[in-house]
Amino acid sequence: MDRTSVWRKDTSIAKCKELDADLKTDTAIIGGGMAGILTAYLLKEEGINCVVLEEGRIGCGQTENTTAKVTSQHNCIYDTLIQERGQRIAKQYADANQSAIQQYRALIQKLNIHCDWSECDACLYTKEQAEILKREGRAAESLGIPTRFSEYTELPFPVSGALYFEGQARFHPLKFLQALSAEINVYENTKVIKLDGNLLLTNRGNIEAKKVIFASHYPFVNVPGYYFLKMHQERSYVIAVKGAGRVQNMYLGIDEDGLSVRPYEDMLFIGGGGHRTGENIKGGQYRRLYRAAQRYWDGCKMTACWSAQDCMTLDKVPYIGRYAQSKSHWYVATGFGKWGMTSSMVSAMILTDMICGRNNPWQEVFSPQRKKIKQMGALANEGGHAVRGLSGLKPEAAGELRCTHLGCRLTWNPEEESYDCPCHGSRFDKNGNKIDGPAQCGLGEKRRKK
Known part of the structure; x- marks a missing residue:
């Protein structure tokens, strides 16, 4: 089955121009996903001249x-x-993410964007850990987020606890992005290859920018910042099924075999099967999701399947703010975990304030330079993965494929027919072409450079 998401199948965003000459700008944003486009729009509203490079x-x-x-x-x-x-x-x-929901709502109303925005509850459920959800509910309530605890859901199996967060939402991301991108200056098929001070060198020309924002999912500049030591990447899988009926709310199971469930039109999206990138040598994630779907929604049929990749920080909080202390004009938005849509808006609001010289009330919690004393164990774990990936024989002697990022050994992912890096999450297709960063070039490109 084709591995294209439902969003991409039913929405085609108009092509943007490609960079065809050198230029100067106030702010250059690397990455044309939700975080980059939102940030560019908010900066434009502040009168800041900026470009998005995708x-x-x-x-x-x-x-x-x-x-x-x-x-x-x-x-x-x-x-x-x-x-x-x-x-x-x-x-x-809590306030940042609650405000992000409100900002999406206001922006959609202001621009009259038709993107299937639908407000609902978001529910955490468990079959065996109800006390954990009760504690989480008390914590969220103490921070001003309305919740309610129940033992009932719309799901076709019993639970021991369900924690509902009220006033949440879902939407069609590409319909939203399509509308917003028409408001800003975007250059597609324009790859940033290198940064030299304020100069961004691309495959189509150079851009001089007073400020630079890395919104490219995973920052590709290793030093300074050292984000490759502070994050890993995880993959997760989604199937769309028809014939499963409707649910009103969105669900996420906190148990090891818990599922993510959300409705869209006459389908249910059922997700799960997550693992660290590079650790799926046996495959079978889509089959497991479909078996679960058939077990709970008898007679349903799978109509689409796709996967996602998420950057995971040491403490599960995104890195949003200055790229590094030594780079006062560089900014970053990364490490969104499984919550990229809300975190994209949070990033846009924080970075817009910072670039405009305003203090943002939430920037401390997300600061990439926050203290990490309690994260030393996690940092050591990330280092351990890198050491294992870098160890072994030289690739020429072992016949191994090595990542073009930092040389870690790649593993074969039979689920998606890709070579995946267990160290930092870069991925390559079966022909060696780059799929995901932080690697900047494909396997064949690396070999030609040697």
Whole structure:
């Protein structure tokens, strides 16, 4: 079956121009996904001259593969945030994501965007860990997020607990992106190859920018910033089924075998089967999801399937703010985890304020330079993965394929017929062409450079 998302199948965004000459701008944004486009729009509203540089087509990365939930419900994060970083910092996270939902709503109304915006509850459910959800509910309520606990859902199986976050939403991401991109200056098929101070070198010309925003999912500049030491990537899978009936709300199971469920038109999107990129040597994720769908919704038929890739930070909070202390004119938005749509709007609001010289009330919780004392164990774990991936014989002697990012050994992913990097998540198709970064070139390109 074709692995194209439902969003991409029913929406075609008009092509944007390609860069054809050198130029100067106030702000250059690398990445034409939801975060980059939203940031460009908000900056334009502030009178800031900016351009978006997209390596391929608008929304062709993770935006087209999202399940498009716009929520402040981000699994069980609030109880942990309060315990690890305190009530004040957790409140910033809650307020930022609640405000992101409101900002989407206001923008859609202002521009009259027809993107299937639908408001609903977002529900965490469990078959066996009800107390965890009760704690999460108390934590969220203490931060000003309305919730309710129940033992009932619309799902066709019993649960021991369900925590509903009220006033959440879902939408069609590419319909929204299509409308918003018409308002800004975007250059497609324009790949940023290198940065030299304020100069961005691309495959089609050079751009001089006073400020630069990395909104390209995973930053490709290793030093400074060292994001490759502070993040890993995970893959997750989605199937669309018909004949499963309707549910009104969105659901996410917190148990190991929990499913993500959301409606769209006459379909249900059922997700799960997540794993660290590069650790799927046996495959079978789509089959497992379809078996679960048939078990719970007897007679349903799969009509589409696709996958997504998410950047996971050490503490599950995105990195939004200055790229590094030594680069005062560089900014970054990355590490969104499974919550890319809401985090994209949060990024746009924070970065717009910072570039306009305003203090943002939420920037502390997301700061890439935040203290990481409690994250040392996670940092050591990321380092361990890198060491294992880099170890072994030289590729020439072993016949191995190595990632063009930092040389980690690639593994074969039979689910998607790709070579995946377990260190930092770069992916390549069976012919060696790059699919996902932070690698900047394909396997064949690397060999030609040697």
